[in-house]
Amino acid sequence: MTTAVSAEQSPLPPHPRDPGDAWVEAPTGERYWGRFGAAGLLVLDKQDRVLLQHRAEWSHHGGTWGLPGGARHQGESAIDGALREAAEEAGVPRESVASRALSVLDRGVWTYTTVIADDVTPFEPVISDTESIGLEWVPVGEVGDYPLHPGFASSWQMLQTMLATRPVVVVDAANLVGSTPNGWWRDRAGATTQMINKIAPLASAGIAASALELPADHWFPEFVVVLEGKARAAIPLLGASDGAGRLGVTPAPRLRLESAPGAGDDAIVTETARLVEAGKAVTVVSSDRELTARVTRAGASARRVRWLYDLLD
Structure with missing residues (x-):
């Protein structure tokens, strides 16, 4: 019709x-x-x-x-x-x-x-x-x-x-932030907010198809950043300030923040399985070997955090 x-x-x-x-x-x-x-x-x-x-x-x-x-x-x-x-x-x-x-x-x-x-x-x-x-x-x-x-x-x-291809990049925020010894442990929410604000322009600009191993030349995937523990305080800062003059997370059309109710790894696996079931082409960013094995079994591909840092650079 x-x-x-x-x-x-x-x-x-x-x-x-x-x-x-x-x-x-x-x-x-x-x-x-x-x-x-x-x-x-x-x-x-x-x-x-x-x-x-x-x-x-x-x-x-x-x-x-x-x-x-x-x-x-x-x-x-x-x-x-x-x-x-x-x-x-x-x-x-x-x-x-x-x-x-x-x-x-x-x-x-x-x-x-x-x-x-x-x-x-x-x-x-x-x-x-x-x-x-x-x-x-x-x-x-x-x-x-x-x-x-x-x-x-x-x-x-x-x-x-x-x-028929809808790419999604799921980011293990704790692993990404923790991979850089920049004092993040003194302010997890602040360090996570800074990291998300670096991802936001990439979500808007998109990624070369070769980086995702997909056909075509360029993709604009959805980014899902999973937050756990104290880093979840970054979510209320979305598009706002924390009241102490610190800028919050900059909203981006293709950027979504997910709060893990418990362990971050479990939330990432659950979200990955849901996205794969929905027919999405999922790439999980984490250098955690156990998590990588779990999301791979769920049907996603996995990239180490260096992959994302290279794109951000």
Whole structure:
């Protein structure tokens, strides 16, 4: 079952041209649209459907189905370009989606980045320029039945695998903080707060796929930091101050703090098992050998704390 919108349902405002709206020609003669590269948005909704665009007949490979997207502007990131184009062509609200992964096709003189995202707030697409003649929410299993744009068709199998992958990094906070002899034992909550504030930017910036041993080029995993004992005092400091002028934990969209009611290791194993059962690709960060063995048996992969420190550096 698909939901669709046609060109007759939406006014078409003018689409101003940008210096990026130009062809790039490879030495072998192939031409690619987008002087600064191009990007498209592959957004998955909570009903396991993706948003497809029916391309106008006058466009490149017109009449086929693909992703809303197009040429990037000069100095524009792939994510910003994909979100801007998706808003222009399909009325996708920027605040309604959250990026999960990036997949880059590199032709040497030109790149195309597919931004995989999840809808965090349901929305209905709206045709907002002449490049779209139709928009549909299509179940993932039915995408291959459509006459797809050749570039999208060639990458769909890999992209479908990525859609099914949801990485989570579970952090053993006690082990991570305790691995550095910086006086943390004098103020466990303070040392834990400082550590979490270092992780928050990484949660926002994401991780190279090679570090997670996953397909694609870049991922934005969820980070779950498990706190035990006195370190749990960091949780009330989320986005606040402790009253003594010490800054609290900086909130981050992909960062979640979990308080262990008892032993931290037991809480980590329980959380790991729950996430694995939910189909997540879980990586646990700890140098504790016994804990590593337990989470591995639960279906997660494990990395020593040095792995995370290297990413933070």
